[in-house]
Amino acid sequence: MKLAEAVTAQTALVQRLLDGVAAIGDDPPGITRDAYGRGENEAQALIAEAGRALGLETSSDAGANLTLRWAAREAKAAPVLIASHLDSIVQGGNFDGAAGVIAGIGAIAALQAAGIEPRRDIEVMALRCEESVWFGLGLIGSRCLLARLPPGALDLPHARSGRTLAQSIAACGGDPARLRQGTPLRDPRDIGAYLEVHIEQAPQLVEAGAPVAICLANPGNVRHPFIGITGEDAHTGLPHRFRRDAALAGADLSLALERMWLAEEAAGRPMAVTIGRFHTLPERHSLTAIAGDFELSLDLRAFSADHLKALEVELGAIAAEISARRGVTILLGERSAAAPGLMDPGLIAGLAAAAVRCGLDAPKLNSPGSHDANNFAAAGVKTGMLLVRNRNGSHNPHEAMETADLMAAISVLAEWIANGDA
Amino acid sequence: MKLAEAVTAQTALVQRLLDGVAAIGDDPPGITRDAYGRGENEAQALIAEAGRALGLETSSDAGANLTLRWAAREAKAAPVLIASHLDSIVQGGNFDGAAGVIAGIGAIAALQAAGIEPRRDIEVMALRCEESVWFGLGLIGSRCLLARLPPGALDLPHARSGRTLAQSIAACGGDPARLRQGTPLRDPRDIGAYLEVHIEQAPQLVEAGAPVAICLANPGNVRHPFIGITGEDAHTGLPHRFRRDAALAGADLSLALERMWLAEEAAGRPMAVTIGRFHTLPERHSLTAIAGDFELSLDLRAFSADHLKALEVELGAIAAEISARRGVTILLGERSAAAPGLMDPGLIAGLAAAAVRCGLDAPKLNSPGSHDANNFAAAGVKTGMLLVRNRNGSHNPHEAMETADLMAAISVLAEWIANGDA
Numbered sequence: 128m129k130l131a132e133a134v135t136a137q138t139a140l141v142q143r144l145l146d147g148v149a150a151i152g153d154d155p156p157g158i159t160r161d162a163y164g165r166g167e168n169e170a171q172a173l174i175a176e177a178g179r180a181l182g183l184e185t186s187s188d189a190g191a192n193l194t195l196r197w198a199a200r201e202a203k204a205a206p207v208l209i210a211s212h213l214d215s216i217v218q219g220g221n222f223d224g225a226a227g228v229i230a231g232i233g234a235i236a237a238l239q240a241a242g243i244e245p246r247r248d249i250e251v252m253a254l255r256c257e258e259s260v261w262f263g264l265g266l267i268g269s270r271c272l273l274a275r276l277p278p279g280a281l282d283l284p285h286a287r288s289g290r291t292l293a294q295s296i297a298a299c300g301g302d303p304a305r306l307r308q309g310t311p312l313r314d315p316r317d318i319g320a321y322l323e324v325h326i327e328q329a330p331q332l333v334e335a336g337a338p339v340a341i342c343l344a345n346p347g348n349v350r351h352p353f354i355g356i357t358g359e360d361a362h363t364g365l366p367h368r369f370r371r372d373a374a375l376a377g378a379d380l381s382l383a384l385e386r387m388w389l390a391e392e393a394a395g396r397p398m399a400v401t402i403g404r405f406h407t408l409p410e411r412h413s414l415t416a417i418a419g420d421f422e423l424s425l426d427l428r429a430f431s432a433d434h435l436k437a438l439e440v441e442l443g444a445i446a447a448e449i450s451a452r453r454g455v456t457i458l459l460g461e462r463s464a465a466a467p468g469l470m471d472p473g474l475i476a477g478l479a480a481a482a483v484r485c486g487l488d489a490p491k492l493n494s495p496g497s498h499d500a501n502n503f504a505a506a507g508v509k510t511g512m513l514l515v516r517n518r519n520g521s522h523n524p525h526e527a528m529e530t531a532d533l534m535a536a537i538s539v540l541a542e543w544i545a546n547g548d549a
Numbered sequence: 550m551k552l553a554e555a556v557t558a559q560t561a562l563v564q565r566l567l568d569g570v571a572a573i574g575d576d577p578p579g580i581t582r583d584a585y586g587r588g589e590n591e592a593q594a595l596i597a598e599a600g601r602a603l604g605l606e607t608s609s610d611a612g613a614n615l616t617l618r619w620a621a622r623e624a625k626a627a628p629v630l631i632a633s634h635l636d637s638i639v640q641g642g643n644f645d646g647a648a649g650v651i652a653g654i655g656a657i658a659a660l661q662a663a664g665i666e667p668r669r670d671i672e673v674m675a676l677r678c679e680e681s682v683w684f685g686l687g688l689i690g691s692r693c694l695l696a697r698l699p700p701g702a703l704d705l706p707h708a709r710s711g712r713t714l715a716q717s718i719a720a721c722g723g724d725p726a727r728l729r730q731g732t733p734l735r736d737p738r739d740i741g742a743y744l745e746v747h748i749e750q751a752p753q754l755v756e757a758g759a760p761v762a763i764c765l766a767n768p769g770n771v772r773h774p775f776i777g778i779t780g781e782d783a784h785t786g787l788p789h790r791f792r793r794d795a796a797l798a799g800a801d802l803s804l805a806l807e808r809m810w811l812a813e814e815a816a817g818r819p820m821a822v823t824i825g826r827f828h829t830l831p832e833r834h835s836l837t838a839i840a841g842d843f844e845l846s847l848d849l850r851a852f853s854a855d856h857l858k859a860l861e862v863e864l865g866a867i868a869a870e871i872s873a874r875r876g877v878t879i880l881l882g883e884r885s886a887a888a889p890g891l892m893d894p895g896l897i898a899g900l901a902a903a904a905v906r907c908g909l910d911a912p913k914l915n916s917p918g919s920h921d922a923n924n925f926a927a928a929g930v931k932t933g934m935l936l937v938r939n940r941n942g943s944h945n946p947h948e949a950m951e952t953a954d955l956m957a958a959i960s961v962l963a964e965w966i967a968n969g970d971a
């Protein structure tokens with residue numbers, strides 16, 4: 128069987144796995160697969176079972192990440208990892224993460240069906256807890272694998288179970304003591320390439336009319352999950368000159384950051400600002416009281432470390448100006464950061480060539496979102512990503528990836544393994 | 550005893566009553582006297598007891614408002630009402646409302662001690678439920694008295710007890726069936742004057758260094774307690790051109806209304822804008838999601854009906870512009886309105902003259918807040934108000950009226966009754 132036909136023949140398998148993880152996460156109106164909980168665990172079991180059916184060796188590492196290994200008879204190079212994650216946010220969509228793991232299985236199944244032998248080990252990984260909703264920190268599976276957990280991370284509490292990250296990992300068969308050693312579970316120098324397929328989290332491919340894109344870079348981010356603004360509670364009738372309105376200070380901050388964003392983009396420096404939580408205090412706010420307290424979250428993302436650094440300087444200046452003008456205190460509070468992930472030029476070229484051989488016109492795009500790929504790129508692993516068309520963004524019940532578009536990504540992956548750099 | 554000395558001699562009584570209502574409302578860190586509940590009922594009982602000790606007749610009307618009547622032997626004119634309210638917001642301060650009721654008692658006690666006979670009946674009223682937190686509608690006691698309840702008001706649920714307003718009034722001995730007749734409990738033409746003492750809800754008197762002000766006008770308001778903005782939930786990485794961010798639309802709306810405010814003030818048209826609740830949805834918002842929904846409350850206040858009408862037109866234009874620009878829907882939702890209250894020129898002059906005779910330099914100010922006085926003014930009753938110095942605004946635990954400043958207001962009130970227009 129030709130490889131293209133062999134890929135198409137895997138459509139039913141891929142659809143069955145997509146439907147399987149959807150059933151596991153069913154939580155109307157969306158999908159919830161809780162990290163280190165029932166949702167992620169059952170999805171891992173389903174994927175492991177699918178791997179065993181293809182004759183893949185399954186294993187679980189100290190971070191409780193699942194690996195399915197298609198061993199080369201005689202490895203000519205270091206292994207290729209094809210990975211993504213199986214957890215979701217609460218009432219999110221089915222495809223953010225899971226589609227990438229299933230793509231790896233689909234590619235191996237297609238290569239096997241086409242009678243192609245791997246020249247080196249191909250490993251499909253389901254990395255744990257990519258979503259930051261569970262611990263206020265994302266990309267945890269790849270952080271565990273590559274010893275990139277920030278200090279204290281193992282003691283963070285799970286948003287749903289309340290267990291610490293260490294307890295959560297141990298409960299899933301992992302080994303937090305090993306993680307505390309602070310050395311990678313796999314030496315990055317022994318990973319030949321890292322590939323990740325992920326739905327695009329913006330409708331740029333819908334706009335472009337293409338099923339798959341070759342990713343150029345993933346944004347890094349700086350996050351302040353709990354920015355607090357303190358002014359003074361006061362009565363509705365207070366004249367303007369006496370007010371220290373924390374909510375209006377929050378409005379100022381949000382719009383100043385949006386203006387910064389638009390100015391940066393206009394100057395050719397892509398980035399994004401998201402203020403997801405933005406609120407007066409539910410237990411205190413009222414129609415007839417000026418808000419003395421306001422809280423917001425901030426996610427700043429950009430595609431180079433220097434750019435992020437400059438944006439943080441600007442954030443500080445904006446906050447200082449608003450504090451002074453409005454008589455409020457702005458505490459940026461907790462800060463987490465993730466490095467931008469630049470894709471490997473050789474992999475970009477190799478995947479683009481594979482796409483051409485598959486007859487696909489695959490644009491090259493910056494990824495809107497950060498991914499586990501960032502940690503591999505930061506660890507010096509040659510990293511590549513394919514983005515799959517998706518109309519409605521991710522982190523919502525309306526993610527709209529077509530299986531046919533995922534099959535297109537699988538064909539590029541399989542073609543690259545069969546005839547490309549692999 | 551001279552009247553000035555007689556006023557000073559009531560300081561202990563006034564302090565005892567202030568402390569008494571504080572003890573009733575004790576709810577750290579503030580004061581809660583729930584309307585039609587334990588807090589307001591016990592405060593009414595305390596005030597009624599103080600009235601009886603002065604030989605005043607106590608009665609309760611169909612709205613469950615308390616009246617203490619100091620009867621003239623031979624009335625030469627229609628009665629003077631001295632009124633305010635005893636309810637507070639949740640964990641507010643002690644003085645917003647209660648100080649005005651106690652001022653009426655203090656004035657009568659001082660006049661009695663000075664051996665002065667009233668030329669017409671002097672009535673101290675504790676009007677029910679002035680605060681809008683209990684039913685989303687304020688000034689309810691005076692609305693009941695003057696048949697100014699909006700349609701459906703008697704069916705509104707109490708924020709704490711869940712009982713309707715009709716049930717709440719009945720439970721306090723009132724007569725909702727009488728209120729449904731829609732005619733005033735007292736004919737406004739039979740009220741000679743309405744006087745209200747209230748703490749200033751801004752620090753303008755602190756700024757001016759004066760204990761008491763003569764009020765020129767109370768603002769009317771237009772309120773939208775539940776403005777809803779709907780955009781689209783989306784992922785953090787979504788490029789700006791695709792976003793329909795409801796939170797940033799809320800930020801735009803708030804700052805546009807603030808700019809309108811400052812422009813109006815600069816043009817000599819005093820007003821205020823307060824956005825008390827201003828929030829993404831607690832059950833849905835997250836660090837990594839663009840908010841598709843946002844809610845806020847709006848209180849617009851100004852000192853003439855025409856000005857309020859113009860501000861509403863402007864609000865509509867601002868909302869339409871933001872909706873179009875951000876691709877969101879803005880629903881202003883429920884609307885309530887209260888008419889501005891212009892003080893009677895004769896009473897302004899009379900109270901100012903009384904202040905001069907008391908040796909006080911009392912500035913003339915617009916009131917920052919609306920009060921029950923608005924309903925009396927709107928009903929055609931000659932209305933006057935005294936504002937008492939207060940550093941920290943109201944509706945918060947830090948209201949900071951000095952008893953000495955309340956005694957100054959009582960002296961003006963007593964002087965006006967003894968030698969002025971009364």
